Amino acid sequence: MSMQTGLATSTTQLRTYAPATDVSVAAPAPRLEIARAEPVTAHRNPRTEPGPIRFIIIALAIAFLSVFVVLPLVVVFASAFSKGVVAYFAALAEPEALAAIKLTLLVAAISVTLNLVFGVVAAWAISKFEFAGKTFLITLIDLPFSVSPVISGLVFVLLFGAQGYFGSWLQAHNVHILFAVPGIALATIFVTFPFVARALIPLMQEQGTQEEEAAISLGASGLQTFFRVTLPNIKWGLLYGVLLCNARAMGEFGAVSVVSGHIRGETNTMPLLVEILYNEYQFVASFAIASLLAMLALITLVAKTILERRLDEAEVPDGD
Amino acid sequence: MAIEVKNIVKRFGSFAALDNVDLKVADGELLALLGPSGSGKTTLLRIIAGLDWPDSGEVAIDGENALSRGASERQVGFVFQHYALFRHMTVFENVAFGLRVQPRAIRKDEATIRARVKNLLDLVQLDWLANRYPSQLSGGQRQRIALARALAIEPRILLLDEPFGALDAKVRKELRQWLRSLHNEIHVTSIFVTHDQEEALEVANRVVVMDKGKIEQIGSPGEVYDNPATAFVHGFIGESIVLPVDVAGDAVRLDGRPLNIPALGAASGAAKLFVRRHDMAVGPAGTGALEGAIRHVRSFGPIQRAEVALAGSEGRTVIEIDAPRDRELQAGEIVSLQPRRYRIFAAQE
Amino acid sequence: MGLTLTWLSVIILIPLGALFLKTSELSLDQFWGIVTSRRTLNALKISFGLSFAAACVNLVMGTIIVWALVRYRFPGRRLFDAIVDIPFALPTAVAGVALTQLFAQKGWLGAPLAELGIKVAFTPIGIFIAMIFIGIPFVVRTVQPVLIDLDPEIEEAAASLGANRWHTVFRVILPSLIPALLTGFALAFARAIGEYGSVIFIAGNLPNVSEIAPLLVVIRLSEFRYADATAIAVVMLVASFLIIFLINRLQRWAQARIPVH
Numbered sequence: 001m002s003m004q005t006g007l008a009t010s011t012t013q014l015r016t017y018a019p020a021t022d023v024s025v026a027a028p029a030p031r032l033e034i035a036r037a038e039p040v041t042a043h044r045n046p047r048t049e050p051g052p053i054r055f056i057i058i059a060l061a062i063a064f065l066s067v068f069v070v071l072p073l074v075v076v077f078a079s080a081f082s083k084g085v086v087a088y089f090a091a092l093a094e095p096e097a098l099a100a101i102k103l104t105l106l107v108a109a110i111s112v113t114l115n116l117v118f119g120v121v122a123a124w125a126i127s128k129f130e131f132a133g134k135t136f137l138i139t140l141i142d143l144p145f146s147v148s149p150v151i152s153g154l155v156f157v158l159l160f161g162a163q164g165y166f167g168s169w170l171q172a173h174n175v176h177i178l179f180a181v182p183g184i185a186l187a188t189i190f191v192t193f194p195f196v197a198r199a200l201i202p203l204m205q206e207q208g209t210q211e212e213e214a215a216i217s218l219g220a221s222g223l224q225t226f227f228r229v230t231l232p233n234i235k236w237g238l239l240y241g242v243l244l245c246n247a248r249a250m251g252e253f254g255a256v257s258v259v260s261g262h263i264r265g266e267t268n269t270m271p272l273l274v275e276i277l278y279n280e281y282q283f284v285a286s287f288a289i290a291s292l293l294a295m296l297a298l299i300t301l302v303a304k305t306i307l308e309r310r311l312d313e314a315e316v317p318d319g320d
Numbered sequence: 321m322a323i324e325v326k327n328i329v330k331r332f333g334s335f336a337a338l339d340n341v342d343l344k345v346a347d348g349e350l351l352a353l354l355g356p357s358g359s360g361k362t363t364l365l366r367i368i369a370g371l372d373w374p375d376s377g378e379v380a381i382d383g384e385n386a387l388s389r390g391a392s393e394r395q396v397g398f399v400f401q402h403y404a405l406f407r408h409m410t411v412f413e414n415v416a417f418g419l420r421v422q423p424r425a426i427r428k429d430e431a432t433i434r435a436r437v438k439n440l441l442d443l444v445q446l447d448w449l450a451n452r453y454p455s456q457l458s459g460g461q462r463q464r465i466a467l468a469r470a471l472a473i474e475p476r477i478l479l480l481d482e483p484f485g486a487l488d489a490k491v492r493k494e495l496r497q498w499l500r501s502l503h504n505e506i507h508v509t510s511i512f513v514t515h516d517q518e519e520a521l522e523v524a525n526r527v528v529v530m531d532k533g534k535i536e537q538i539g540s541p542g543e544v545y546d547n548p549a550t551a552f553v554h555g556f557i558g559e560s561i562v563l564p565v566d567v568a569g570d571a572v573r574l575d576g577r578p579l580n581i582p583a584l585g586a587a588s589g590a591a592k593l594f595v596r597r598h599d600m601a602v603g604p605a606g607t608g609a610l611e612g613a614i615r616h617v618r619s620f621g622p623i624q625r626a627e628v629a630l631a632g633s634e635g636r637t638v639i640e641i642d643a644p645r646d647r648e649l650q651a652g653e654i655v656s657l658q659p660r661r662y663r664i665f666a667a668q669e
Numbered sequence: 670m671g672l673t674l675t676w677l678s679v680i681i682l683i684p685l686g687a688l689f690l691k692t693s694e695l696s697l698d699q700f701w702g703i704v705t706s707r708r709t710l711n712a713l714k715i716s717f718g719l720s721f722a723a724a725c726v727n728l729v730m731g732t733i734i735v736w737a738l739v740r741y742r743f744p745g746r747r748l749f750d751a752i753v754d755i756p757f758a759l760p761t762a763v764a765g766v767a768l769t770q771l772f773a774q775k776g777w778l779g780a781p782l783a784e785l786g787i788k789v790a791f792t793p794i795g796i797f798i799a800m801i802f803i804g805i806p807f808v809v810r811t812v813q814p815v816l817i818d819l820d821p822e823i824e825e826a827a828a829s830l831g832a833n834r835w836h837t838v839f840r841v842i843l844p845s846l847i848p849a850l851l852t853g854f855a856l857a858f859a860r861a862i863g864e865y866g867s868v869i870f871i872a873g874n875l876p877n878v879s880e881i882a883p884l885l886v887v888i889r890l891s892e893f894r895y896a897d898a899t900a901i902a903v904v905m906l907v908a909s910f911l912i913i914f915l916i917n918r919l920q921r922w923a924q925a926r927i928p929v930h
Binding site for chain 1: 676677680681682683684685687688690691730733734736737738740741743745749751752753754755756758759760761762763764765766767768769770771776777778798801802805821824825828829834837838859862863864865866870883884886887890893895898899902905906909910913
């Protein structure tokens with residue numbers, strides 16, 4: 001909105017960039033009186049509401065967001081530190097907590113890496129090539145977004161559970177998927193699959209294939225083209241997708257809960273440990289772990305905001 | 321209805337969009353506000369409509385202070401550059417909108433509204449599109465619907481912001497003539513904003529030329545074309561040859577050489593000589609005020625357009641002149657040039 | 670390319686195939702019996718009913734929030750804009766325990782509400798609250814860009830045609846937002862139906878009263894009643910697909926009338 005004060009060559013421009021009304025400037029009460037005394041200052045912007053209504057709408061928005069979004073977040077940290085800093089760090093140093101943190105990091109590392117690779121490949125295939133079943137592929141990629149996390153976990157139980165389709169075979173060969181790290185990783189990969197691909201597809205579609213074609217016509221190989229032309233163009237979008245993918249991977253609860261088996265110190269990720277400790281009334285410990293996850297969420301949000309700004313800037317040369 | 325604008329000042333930050341503008345529009349006029357972008361013409365139009373407010377000054381519509389009323393109370397029809405049709409409404413509902421939102425006390429009944437909308441759609445010759453949505457119309461059709469919608473409220477005045485700006489050249493020409501004849505039919509006081517001089521000269525019965533928030537000249541199309549009041553108007557309307565000259569008394573010099581033309585009362589000092597392309601008479605070498613070598617000739621229609629490199633400028637000053645085709649000019653020929661009509665304005669700064 | 674398809678099938682198609690394969694093992698009578706059993710039916714009712722109600726609240730409050738964020742300047746606007754994303758970003762289990770703590774009898778909000786005789790935690794109201802929490806970003810983030818891009822000229826046109834602000838907002842602006850509003854509503858609705866983590870802590874999980882469908886799926890799984898779990902899952906899945914399908918149809922319908930230009 002800094003445009004508002006800047007010099008603009010046309011009035012149309014000024015108007016478009018100044019859609020909002022400054023509440024602090026338009027004092028509502030004395031306006032009518034002024035209007036009578038000196039008509040010129042009776043500034044009635046046809047695109048805004050009367051002062052009291054503006055005030056009510058802003059108050060409602062702030063109140064709602066404060067109660068429903070800010071307060072829960074504050075509660076997490078307040079509860080985590082309710083018995084002091086020492087109790088907080090003691091809770092985090094528990095072997096169970098450390099095991100959960102380790103497992104969460106491991107699962108996130110596995111699923112982010114795999115989804116990064118396949119997300120890029122899927123996005124590349126979808127945006128740079130025409131082939132039959134493309135729409136189907138896009139729908140497939142979106143699917144995990146629209147499926148309940150519980151169902152995402154359920155499908156793996158149906159496959160690998162004791163009564164599952166591969167259950168007896170796995171048992172015979174002594175392979176553990178369900179109630180073990182592979183199951184948790186699989187469920188996490190499933191629910192986080194869309195993030196990377198979804199972040200890249202619009203970006204890559206917009207960029208088209210011209211640069212790649214130019215590179216190939218100049219003699220670059222397929223891989224050279226990818227690493228020297230495609231990848232640099234999508235790096236911010238890629239980072240954006242990885243960021244969201246990682247946040248979800250570390251925080252996933254429903255799907256992981258179904259496949260984990262809740263074996264303490266072994267198959268409990270951080271969100272699962274939050275649940276267990278909470279149900280055992282170990283509130284400080286539970287919220288201490290929760291506070292780490294909340295921090296992760298906040299950092300992700302900040303990074304996301306910065307990246308979004310970068311992505312917007314990257315678009316500028318093309319637009320307008 | 322007559323419109324009177326007095327001492328309007330409007331600033332956006334440090335940028336003066338309108339700098340003390342005065343304007344009187346008589347009842348039934350079709351007036352063009354002409355100027356480059358940033359000249360303040362659209363801002364003036366929006367202030368008259370009540371979509372913007374001046375920092376100081378007065379606006380009266382039919383002798384009545386307009387600034388004490390908001391846009392919705394002024395009964396001013398406004399046609400937006402990009403039409404601003406309501407996309408979720410049919411053409412019919414778009415035109416009916418102004419009638420449907422009238423205060424209950426004066427709102428017409430449904431049958432009257434329908435009849436009125438139908439009349440307006442007939443007027444703009446688009447009654448067959450009544451049930452379409454704006455997205456299904458061509459640009460020219462949208463423009464005419466936007467006009468019908470503005471006319472539905474029986475506006476006291478009609479304001480049009482770049483009414484043909486978003487249309488392609490052919491549709492533009494057709495709509496110009498159509499707007500003229502429509503105005504002859506309904507005779508509502510109308511002001512339209514344009515940056516296209518041809519459009520202003522062809523459609524309006526009076527033209528207001530604006531630049532940098534000021535009015536440069538007000539006059540009939542003939543007046544602003546033939547008797548430009550300022551250097552800006554001369555340069556902006558019609559194609560002009562502009563040469564930097566020095567005025568000393570009644571003598572005019574170009575690059576130190578006297579031109580043998582009277583200064584026409586221009587003040588002494590640096591000045592600019594303005595000549596229309598077709599007002600430069602071509603004669604044999606040694607007979608005119610200027611001399612030069614023809615570099616290139618293109619002939620089309622009734623004229624031949626010649627590029628002439630002026631003598632004494634080492635070929636750096638090249639002007640384009642339009643000569644009749646009574647004598648074919650040749651590239652390389654040395655000719656003299658004599659301005660038949662010209663204006664000299666003091667150079668700014 | 671082949672690799673992509675293989676990977677997609679391994680990670681997405683095969684698991685989902687298993688779901689429908691499992692369902693197909695049930696006879697229609699068995700399926701119907703599971704789905705219409707009292708406990709299942711109640712869980713589905715609770716999930717769908719409360720999700721719908723929460724999505725309605727989100728629709729109204731989301732619109733108000735978008736309006737405030739887009740149209741007005743107030744201290745902390747950018748911060749509140751960022752805050753809207755927290756329900757997206759916060760792990761559901763964290764949201765669940767936080768909301769429970771907040772609305773429990775001794776919680777910051779639970780205590781004053783208890784004085785008024787309102788019990789939120791461990792009742793259906795708690796489920797409703799959690800569903801509002803997770804749904805709000807869907808409405809805000811779907812409607813916000815549309816309101817930002819809305820051509821200012823259409824409001825000026827309405828004003829110049831004599832419409833007062835009320836008419837302009839309710840006859841011109843809000844109707845233009847309808848496709849986005851409906852999309853946001855549907856997304857919030859679908860998300861609330863499937864939501865598990867943020868709901869189960871505050872829900873109380875009393876069968877027939879405050880037990881949501883996803884929880885029942887988990888319970889049936891822990892009882893090794895895979896068929897029951899699968900049948901409920903399929904109902905939920907089909908419902909979400911129907912909602913998504915409707916959104917797409919709706920958007921196509923809206924786009925046919927309102928092309929981007």
